[in-house]
Amino acid sequence: MATSSMGGAVGSAKDLLGFLTSKEPEMVSLLEQFTNMDSPSTSKEHVDRFAHAVAEEWRYLGADVTILPQEVRGNHVRAEWGQGEDQILLLCHMDTVWEPGEAARRPFRIEGSKGFGPGAFDMKAGIVQGLFAVQALAELGLTPKHRLVILHNSDEEIGSPSSRAIIEEEAKKSRTVLVLEPSTGGALKTWRKGVGGFRVTIRGKAAHAGADYEKGVSAIVEAAHQILYLSGLTDLEEGTTVNVGVVQAGSRSNVVAEQALLSVDLRVKTLEAGARVVPKIANLKPVDPRVSVSATGGISRPPMERNHDTLALFQLAKSVAAEIGIALEESGTGGGSDGNFTSALGIPTLDGLGGVGDNAHSLDEWVLLPTMPQRSALLGGLLLRL
Numbered sequence: 001m002a003t004s005s006m007g008g009a010v011g012s013a014k015d016l017l018g019f020l021t022s023k024e025p026e027m028v029s030l031l032e033q034f035t036n037m038d039s040p041s042t043s044k045e046h047v048d049r050f051a052h053a054v055a056e057e058w059r060y061l062g063a064d065v066t067i068l069p070q071e072v073r074g075n076h077v078r079a080e081w082g083q084g085e086d087q088i089l090l091l092c093h094m095d096t097v098w099e100p101g102e103a104a105r106r107p108f109r110i111e112g113s114k115g116f117g118p119g120a121f122d123m124k125a126g127i128v129q130g131l132f133a134v135q136a137l138a139e140l141g142l143t144p145k146h147r148l149v150i151l152h153n154s155d156e157e158i159g160s161p162s163s164r165a166i167i168e169e170e171a172k173k174s175r176t177v178l179v180l181e182p183s184t185g186g187a188l189k190t191w192r193k194g195v196g197g198f199r200v201t202i203r204g205k206a207a208h209a210g211a212d213y214e215k216g217v218s219a220i221v222e223a224a225h226q227i228l229y230l231s232g233l234t235d236l237e238e239g240t241t242v243n244v245g246v247v248q249a250g251s252r253s254n255v256v257a258e259q260a261l262l263s264v265d266l267r268v269k270t271l272e273a274g275a276r277v278v279p280k281i282a283n284l285k286p287v288d289p290r291v292s293v294s295a296t297g298g299i300s301r302p303p304m305e306r307n308h309d310t311l312a313l314f315q316l317a318k319s320v321a322a323e324i325g326i327a328l329e330e331s332g333t334g335g336g337s338d339g340n341f342t343s344a345l346g347i348p349t350l351d352g353l354g355g356v357g358d359n360a361h362s363l364d365e366w367v368l369l370p371t372m373p374q375r376s377a378l379l380g381g382l383l384l385r386l
Contacts, residue, residue, distance in 0.1 A: 013323040013381030016136045020373035020380075027132055027372045028115065030057075034124040035108040035117035039074070039154075041095035047074025047154040050094050054152055055079070057131050061138060063150070073162040074154030078170075081134055084146040088386060089174040089347075091167065091338045092127045092354075093156030093181075097361050106363070114357070114366040125367045126180030126354025127152070132373075133380035144383045146175060156338055159300050164341055171342040176313065176386055178379070179339040179351040182360060184331040186371070188317060189352035190310045191332035192340055193239065194274055194303030196266035198281050200226060202249075203292045206258035216256025217290045220249045223260035225287040230264060233277055239269030240277055241334070266299070267334050271344075274299050301336035302344035309348035317350060320381040324374060353379055 020027075039050035051074060055065045058079035068076040074095065080087075096119035108117035115125075130150060137144070151170055153163035160167065171177055181189070202223050207216025233242040242264060249260035264281065268274040278298060286293045304310075314330050321328035331352070343349040356375060357367040 011142060011384055013320045013377050015140065016380045017324045017373060017377035019136050019140060020132060020376050023132055023135075024370070024373050027128055027376070028369055030131070031115060031120060031125055031128045031367065031372070032108040034128065035120045036103045038098065038100045038103045039094050039096055039119065040099050041073070041097070041155050041158045043100050044070070044072065044074050046100055047095055051075045051077050051152065051154065054094060054127065058150065061131065061134055068166065070154065070162050076154055076163055076166060077152040079150040080147060081150070082144055082147040084144070086146040086175045087149045087173055088144070088146050088383065089170050089177045089342070090130055090148060090150040091177060091179045091342070092130060092150065092152045093123060093154070093338065094127070094152050095154050095157050096122070097157050110369070113368060113370055115369050116364070116366045118365065120367050121182050121355050121357040121365045122360035123181055123354050125357070125372060126182065129354065129372055129376040129379060130180050133376045133383065136376065136380050137383070142384060144386065146386065148383065149174070153338065160338055160341070163338075167338050167341050168345060171345055171347045174347060177339065177342040177347050177349040178353055178382070179337055179349065180354040180379070181337045181339070181351055182354045183352040183356050184333060185358070186326075186356045187329040187331035187352065188314055188350060189332055189339075190314050190330045190350070191269065191306035192304040192336055192351065193267040193269050193334045194271070194299055194340060195301040195336040196268070196274070196278065196297065196299040198264040198266065198295050198297035200262040200264060200284065200293065200295045202226065202260040202262070204256070204258055205290070207256040209254045209256055213256065217288060218256050219260040219291065220257040222286060222288050222291045222293065223247065223249055223262060226262065226284060226293065229284075230281065233280060238273055240273050241267045242277070242281070264297070268299075268303055270303055270305055274303065301340040304340045304343040304349060304351065306332065310343065310350060313348050313350040316385055317378065317382050320385055321378055323381065324377055326374060326378065
């Protein structure tokens with residue numbers, strides 16, 4: 001990718017779309033290059049290699065690029081472009097859920113209008129669209145009112161343990177946060193559920209199931225009671241779900257089980273719901289007084305709530321989309337993103353500005369390639385209007 005000055009400032013999303021439509025082959029080519037580079041959250045070596053490639057693309061665009069080194073996780077990339085006292089923060093994660101070698105086994109391929117490959121939809125298409133949105137602004141001589149800070153982190157898929165503090169620090173300096181995560185059928189995300197995780201440990205007393213059954217206290221029986229209780233905390237109308245996803249218990253069928261471990265997933269739509277449910281999980285009481293029950297964990301990503309600021313951002317994006325013939329809708333999801341962190345800080349946040357496609361995290365993950373120039377123009381137009 002390279003830039004050149006075309007001069008003559010034009011400011012509509014329609015003009016951006018015209019420019020970007022001519023760049024569709026280049027966009028697809030870069031998506032292919034990115035998709036064919038493994039970048040699993042768990043491999044620092046691979047994510048660092050991909051981070052280097054992303055950093056080089058931003059340098060070609062004239063951005064001030066900083067590599068943020070990490071000891072355990074992959075390095076993060078911070079790019080700054082444009083001018084202005086205030087900043088707009090763009091969030092993109094570079095990591096995928098696929099292990100090293102997956103790109104070689106399933107390299108990027110095109111079938112009709114769809115591009116397939118590991119991480120193509122979630123979320124390398126979003127990174128490509130962000131790069132080309134800025135290229136379009138640069139080559140058309142357009143400058144947003146505020147400087148852009150683009151933060152690419154390496155560990156979103158595993159909860160952003162090494163990047164959360166960096167994200168929150170940048171968000172506090174920003175007027176607005178735009179998240180280039182995949183869309184939902186083209187719709188932007190105005191809310192995301194908060195995510196929590198708990199580990200429940202249940203301890204009973206082992207005994208021979210035949211000779212000394214009465215001397216034992218079954219952790220499995222207690223676990224059955226606790227699973228029913230935890231599942232009963234689900235409130236679909238409120239948007240709260242409690243899922244006991246993993247049960248580990250017992251050793252042999254002829255032994256009264258001494259221990260059981262439960263892995264519990266919690267999703268909440270509001271902070272209020274989280275404040276209500278979390279104590280009920282954290283303070284579990286045994287049904288059998290001879291058993292001990294303890295729970296550790298909590299909310300790891302606060303909910304991104306549908307609020308006035310987010311809706312105002314969505315309405316602005318909707319008006320930009322109308323300029324290029326897109327009837328933009330809003331949606332939400334039970335999955336979390338880094339936008340949850342920034343929204344919880346009170347920073348206006350809009351999510352789902354990335355690719356149009358489906359089947360994230362699956363073998364059939366795909367991106368609708370002809371929409372990439374449209375989505376890139378939408379982002380560029382929104383940056384000009386903010």
